[in-house]
Amino acid sequence: MKKIAVLTSGGDAPGMNAAIRAVVRYSIYHDIKVYGVQRGYKGLMEGELQEMSISSVGDIIHRGGTILRSARSLEFKEKEGQKKALNVLDVFKIDGLVVIGGDGSFMGAKALSEQGFPAIGIPGTIDNDLAYTDFTIGFDTAVNTALDAISKLRDTTSSHERVSIIEVMGRNCGDIALYAGLAGGAEAILVPEMPYDLDEICKKLISSNNRGKTQSIILVAEGVGSATEIGHVIQERTGLEARSTILGHIQRGGTPSATDRLLGSRLGGAAVQLLIDGKSSRVVGIKDNDIIDLDIHEALSMKRQFNLDMYNLAQILSI
Known part of the structure; x- marks a missing residue:
């Protein structure tokens, strides 16, 4: 290994910069030149590579987003696009590639590996939807961002005696909703992995209101459906005032937590090694706080296990 490249692809996640920093500095420590690829696979096909130095990644560990920027590319999914990328890697005499991203980004790394080019994937996505790893870079920060929003909304919800329905991200994975909902004391958590009964939730809200609890928080994972529509149904069936808030891309931004900085740093070094x-x-x-590595084909084929124990605990504590 004389030269490696690193790119970020798909949705950005807090802690990606910590991983980039680790990849660059770990490589330079081992006398390996590092090239940063701008705009993910799109930039790789277009030759947007630039050599990075120690100072290139100075003062970035605390910054959200990705200094390499990101872009989605349909062209790279085709063989012709992959051939363009391989040609660029050959021109720059790159010996290996580190890809930071989610399952779609890993599919790109897998495609290059299958054509004989060494590639290693680092899980960077707020969704925490990769089955082989306990946590992905960005998840902890996203949960804390959602938790901060819950705390702020609970204040105003309490003042106006309302039901607040909060929609969080995660695609078809309910982990952000589950973790933030349990930590924030939500009265109900709706996730795509588990069935729910709106009538039962409405009965619970009415019962709580009758015993003097005049404000409630409901967490909705985006994979379940629209928080706005759920709020309308709750208001119609209970007579309680319900307001919906969609957190959206605010969950992707902000200063990464200590957990995500540490995870990004550890995984970045491990990928280069x-x-x-x-x-x-x-x-x-x-896994269990130990850094692991796995065949990319096996990792992508694994089925994610929802944390049913945590979900049941949240149900019990929300009575």
């Missing part, structure tokens, strides 16, 4: 060791078509992750 795999390339040094001659490994390819691998992804790094964390």
Whole structure:
């Protein structure tokens, strides 16, 4: 390994910069040149590579987003697009690639690996929807962002004696809703992994209101449906005033938490070490606080297990 490249792809996540910093500095420590790829696979096909130095990643560990920027590319999904990328990597004499992103980004790394180019994946997505790792970079920060919003909304919800329905991100994974809802004391948590009964939720809200509890928080994962529509149904069936708030992309931004900075740093170093060791078509992750690596095909084929124990605990504590 004399030269490696690093890119970020798909949705940005707080802590990606910590991973980029680790990849660059770990490589330079081992006398490997590092090239940053701008705008993900799109930039890779278009030759947007620039050599990075120690100072290139100075003062970024605390910054959200990604200094390499990101873009989605339909062209790269096709063989012709992948061939363009491989040609660029050959022109720059790159020996290995580190890809930071989610499952779609990993599919790109897998495609390059299958054509003989060494590639390693680092899980960077707020959704926490990759089955092989306990946590992905950005998830903890997104949960804390949602939790901060819950705290602020609870204040105004209490003042006006309302029901507040808060929609969080996560695609078809309910982890942000589950973790933020349990930590924020939500009265109900709606996630795509579990069925729910709006009539039962409405009965619970009416019962709570009758015993003097005049404000409630309901967390809705975006994969479940529209928080606005759910709010309308709740208001119609209970007579209680309901307001909906969609947090949206605010969950992707902001200063990464200590947890995400540490995770990004540990995974960045581990990814480079795999390339040094001659490994390819691998992804790094964390299990029981230990850094692991796994074949990328196996990682992408694993079925994610929803934390049913945590969900049941949230149900019990919200009585």
